[in-house]
Amino acid sequence: MSGRPLRLLAALAALVLAGPAVAATQACRLPGVEHEARCGIVKRALDPARPDGPTVDIHYAVLPAVARRPKPDPVLFLAGGPGQGAIDIAGTVQRLMGRLGSRRDIVLVDLRGTGRSAPLDCADSDPLGPLAAGADPARRLAALKSCRERLQKLPYGDLRFFTTTLAVQDVDAVRRAVGAERIDLVGVSYGTRAALEYQRQFPQAVRRLVLDGVAPPDMVLPAAVSVDAQAALDGLLDACELDTACRARFPALRATWSTLLASLPREVELTHPFTGRRETLAVSRDLVASLVRQALYVPAWTSALPAAIAEAAAGRFDGLFALAFSGLDMRGRGIAQALHFSVICAEDAPRAASGEAPGRDFGSTFADEYAAACRDWPRGEVPPAFYRVVPSPVPALLLSGGADPVTPPRHGARTAAALGPKARHVVAPGAGHGVLAVGCIRDAVFRFIDAETEADALAVDFGCAATLPRPAVFVPPGGPR
Template sequence: MKRRAALAAAGLLACSIVGAAPALTPCRLDGIEHEARCGQVERPLDPQQPRGTRITVHYAVLPALARNKQPDPVFFFAGGPGQSSIELAGPISGMLSRFLNRRDVVLIDQRGTGRSAPLLCDDDEGRAPLAQQFERGEQRQRIAQCLATLKALPYGDLRQFTTPIAAGDVDAVRRQLGAARINLVGASYGTRLALEVLRQYPQQVRRVVLDGVAPPDMVLPQAFATDQRRALEAVFSGCEQNADCRSRHPELRQRWASLRASLPREWTVRHPVTGEPERQTVTAEVLDTVLRGPLYSPVLASALPQAMDEATRGRLEPLAGLAHAATGRRGTGVAMGMHFSVVCAEDAPRLPPPAADEDPLLRRYRDACADWPRGSVPPAFYHLPRAPVPVLLLSGGLDPATPPRHGERVAAALGPRARHVVVPNAGHGVAMLPCMRDVLYRFVDTADEAAALERVAADAACAVQVPAPLPFSMSSTSPASAPEPRR
C-alpha cells in the first residue's frame, strides 16, 4: 500500500509539473488538413532580467497519429534568419510526414518571427517600389525607418534576439511539453539554432539533422557573396558544356560581363509582385540580388541562361519573374528586423575590413549593422564541440548559400558521430527531395545509434544519383523594354 501511495503521489507530482503550463489548444494551420495543437510559453525578453519585460513564444504541435507514440518529438527550425516555422507548416508536414505516424512534430516561431514578438519591417513581403528595394540610399533610409519602428515596440530591445537566447526558448518549449529528449531538424539558418541547442542542452537531444549547414562561424554576408559567385559559375559552365544551351546562348558569359560593365543604366521594368511598370536604376548589385533567388533551386537555375540572355538584349522581365518565383511562395518571407538582429550580433563583428572592390552584398550588411543594436554572444558559441549524439548533415552541390564546404568542416568538427551526405545536383534544401524523407525518418527512428549511422550512405544513394535539370527555354510573351542612358 505504501509503495502504491508513493507511486500515485509521484504520478500526481509529475502531472502537476508537466500540466502547470497552459494546455495546448486546437488550431488550424495553412496547408495542414488535420487539426494541430497550438501553445505558447512566456519568456523573459532579456534572460538576465527574469522579472523584466516578457514575450510570448508561440509554437504548434502536429500530433502523431499513433496512440502509443514515441516520447521524443521532432523539433523543426526554419531558416532565414527570420522565417516563421509555423507559416511553413504545410511543406514541413509533407517533408516529415513519416514521422507523424509515431512522433509529434513541433514548429516554433523563433523570437522575432511569426507570432513570437515579430520584428517585421514595413513591406517585408516585397511590394515596395523597386527603387526602395535596390538603391543603396533608399535601402539605408528603409532600414533606418524600420529600426526606429522596432525600437519603439514594447519588446524593442533588439539585442535580445540572438541564436543563443533563442536556444533557451526552445528548451522552455521542450520542458513545457514534458519531453525528456527531442530530435532536431534544422534548415539553413535553422541548422545554426540546432547546433546551439545541441551545445547548450546536449543531454536533452537525441538525434540532429542539419539540412544546408550554416554554422555559427560562417560569417553569413561574406559566405553568401562567395558562394553565390561559385553557383553562378556553375550555371555558365553547365550551359557551355551543353550543346543546345551553347547554341541558343552563345558567349553568354562574355555578354553578361559586358552588361555588368555597362551599368548603372536606367530601365523600365515591371514590378514582379504588382505588375506595374517602374523606372529603375539597374546596377550590378541589382543584378546580383535578382539572381540570388533562382540559384537556390536547380529547376529555376536551369532557366537562368535564357533569362540572362534576354537581359543582355534589353529585357529584365524574365529574370525578375524567376526571382519572384523563388521568393514569392507563401511562408518563405523573412522578418528583416529579426534577420538583422541575428546577423549584426553574430556575423557582422567577424567581417573582414572593407575593401575598395567589396561585394555589394557585404556593403549592404555593413550599412544595416552600422547603427543596429548589437547583442552579445558567448565565445563558446563559435566553437563546435564533439557531437554526443548522431548528427546527419545534408548539402546540395549546387547550393549558392550553404554549399558542401560548410557541411564538410562542421562534420569534421562534430567528429565520429556525424555523417555528411552531399547530393551533387541538389540546391538549397536537400531534405525536400522525395527519397530523402525516408532517409531522415530511418536515421531518427532507428533505435541503435551505430545502426542509424551505418545505414546513412546506402539509404541516401537514391538522392546522390539525381541528375541535374537540363537548361530549358521560356516563352517570350512581353515586349522588350530597352535600356536608356543614365541621366
C-alpha cells in the same frame, strides 16, 4: 529574517520565467495543415538576468502523431532566415516530415522575434509597388532604421536580447513544456545554426540531429554570401558549356554575362512581374547580381538563368526579374527583418574582418549593406563558445546541395569534421538550397531518425543523393538547338 520572504518570491519568479511556465495547449488550425494541431505558449524573460523584467511569449505548435502510441521523442523543427517563423510554414513542414509524423509528434517553434513570438517585423517593401522602391539601397537602409526605432519603443524592444544563444534557451523551455526528455532536432538553413547552438547548450536533450543547408556559427554570413553565390554561378556557366543544347543556344554565355555586367548601370523598361505594369528603372550591376543570386536558390529557376542572362544582355530584363521574384511570398510569410539584423549584427558583423575576399562578380555590396545597417544596431552578447562546433554525442546528419548559392557543401564538410565520428555529410550535387524536399532524401532521413540504434542510423544508405541530376537548362523555342 525580514528579507527572506522577498528573496523567496524573487526565486519563485525566476523559476516561473526561466522554466516552462506553460499555458495549456489548445486546439488550433495551422496554414496548410489538414488536421487539428495543438498550440501553446511559454512565457520567457526577455533578459534572463532580469527575471522580473519584460517578458516574451514564445509560441509553439504540435502536429500530433497519427499513431495511438507515438514515440516519446518528438521531431522539433527550426526554420531558416534568420527571421522565418516555423508555425507559418506548418503545411510545408508537415509535407517534409510526413512519414515521421506517423510515429512522432512534430513540434514547431517560432523563435523569439519571429512569427508570433514577440515579432520584430518591419514593413517590407510592397511586392506590388514600383520596382524602384525596393531597388534603392539608401531607401532600404532608411526604412530599416525607421523600423528599428519603432520596435525599440515596444515593451520587448531591447534588440540586444534577440540572439541565437537566447533563442535556443526558449526552445528548451518548449521541450520541457511538451514533456519530452529528448528530441529529434531538425534545422534548415539558419535553423542549422540554431540547432548546433541548442546541442552545444543542451547535448543531453538531443537524440538525433539533422542539418539541411548548413550555416555554422563561424560562417560570417555577409562575406560568405558573395563567395558562395559566385561558386554557384560559375557552376551554372560550366554546366551550360557541358550541355549540348545549352551550348548550342548560348555558345558564349560567359562572355554574354560579362557583356551584361559591363553595360551597367543603364535605364531599362520592363514589365513588373506581379502587376504587369510597364516601368522604367535604373538597373545597376549590384541589382543584377542580387537578382541572379536569388534565382540560383532553386535549380528549377536556375535552369532558366542562361536564357534570362542572354535576354538581359540584349536589353530585355523581364525574365531576370520574373525569376528573382519567383521566391517572394505573396501571403506575408516572410522574414522578420529586425530579428534578422539583430542576429547578424550580433553574431556575424563583429567578425567581418575575418571574412573572405568577395566573389568576382558579386563584390562586397551585400556585406557593405549589412555593415551600414549594423553600424548603429544594438548588439547582443555572444559567448565565445558559440563559435565552436563541439563533437556530437549523437548521430548527426548534414545535408548539402551542390548547387546551393548560400550554404554549399564546403560549410557542411567543415561542420561535419568538427562534429566528429557520429556525423555524416551527404551531398546532393544537383540540389540547391534545401535538400529535405527531395523524395529519396526525405525517405532516408525518416530511416535515420526512426532507427532504433545509433549504429543503424549511421548505416542508412543515402546513395541516391549522388544520382540526382541538375535540371536540364531551359532552352527557349526558336534559334539553334
